Amino acid sequence: MTQNGMWIIGYGSLIFKPPPLVSFRVSGTIQGYIRRFWQSSSDHRGTPEDPGRVATLVSLEDLKHHDAFNQSFRSYSISNISGDKSDSNEYVQEHIQDVSQLENHDLKVWGVAYYIEPENVDEVKSYLDIREQDGYTLHTIEFHVHSIPEKDKAAQKIIQALPRATDGDLYIKSHVYIGTIDNQSFVGPEEIEKTASVIRNSAGPSGDNFSYLHSLTTSVRDLHPDSISSDSYLEALTYLASPRGSQLYSKGH
Template identity: 50%
Template sequence: MTTSIIEKPQGIWVIGYGSLIFKPPPLYSFKVSGYLKGYIRRFWQSSSDHRGTPESPGRVVTLVSLDDLKSNPKFHNDIHLYELNGTHHESELLDNDESQSLEIKDITHKVNQLDIDDLRVWGVAYYISPEHVQEMKEYLDVREQDGYSTHKVPFHIINVDHESQETNDVLQHTSTDPKTGDYFIESMIYIGTIDNESFIGPEAIEDTGKVIKHSQGPSGPNLEYLSNLANAVRHLDKSGRSRDYYLEDLVGIASQ
């Protein structure tokens, strides 16, 4: 689930913020990691086809934009946020040693005081070479369903998995952020928006954890999805910038 595609003459990019991070597409040339700005990642999308059943839906991730958080009446101005990079110091969420402790504190912020740069969701991007484009499109058409629709957002590239001539050639045709110099991809991304019929947020993290703990679908146990995602996201960046404290907190609740 949760991928995006941007077409280029030399191939396509497949961007993932959910299961594609730990379960990549079967055919890709190289991988990069980075982030989307102005979104939070939440297990607020009901899943009746992958990690649950129609009779007992599980939960999978989607993105909620800062614009939706600010403008939609279903979200309160006071919200527990885990992804406040830089400006609000993520380390405040942890007790003792940040690199070791998993005891996470809730921090409440006023949504209307947040800026797009305050929120980052880390993910990956896979480059698919031209000869595999059609096969991967068909693959993603099956994988992306149950409420997801396409939207265009920039993905900022921070780390390159490995450098090669192909990597350099592809990135030379990629835009750069004038402020930071980072590469970024103007990407079509699949999101379960807040008005799709499978969106169940906002939902208390304790309630989400209970559903995940007991749900299972054709793709396997819901808790397996969550655990794999939290672990994979944590290791996207060697400097620790990619840690998602919402996912780690949710793992602890669902594992009890």
């Protein structure tokens, strides 16, 4: 048993399907990344013969070094830039003309962080190592906390002991599973219509692919009471993968 508790950061299915033995949860943002359904899934939401699609993170560094990712980034950048819909279009357009000028704090992905008590860390680690396979590897990132459980005094004590970033946010430094662009299951950049088609027609041992996408989209939207956490890429992908969206797209082509 470890002497320290553990934080688990989630940006995909962990948001709506938490790990076991969670003490409490906070919501917040991961800076310097965008979220895309560019990781193929042959073990959960698809099969080896017909892989589905699941979420991964693409770093700002990768955006800067791979022009092929930029079209998707520019198409859904307004709600990714600073993660606030109050930002003006002029601000967004000014900053996305040259991706090389962006900094990590310009990109924010909404997600969650779960706290695991010390006595449960080993068991939860083993669970995650089985769940997060098929190309995912562990990476250390910072998670900026934007919500604190109001009625849980023990949770508040743990959170208030966290360090503060230069912007004043409390932040958690922990590990997260990412399917990087050089892993064998990475399929990006992929046109959103192609991704939607795959999701619409895929299913695996963990269920159908569209349920995963829909659950993630609504869960991310609900992370903030004013829905500023809503992800424009997820919203568009969910619409295109839905029966109505697929029919309208087919008529237009």
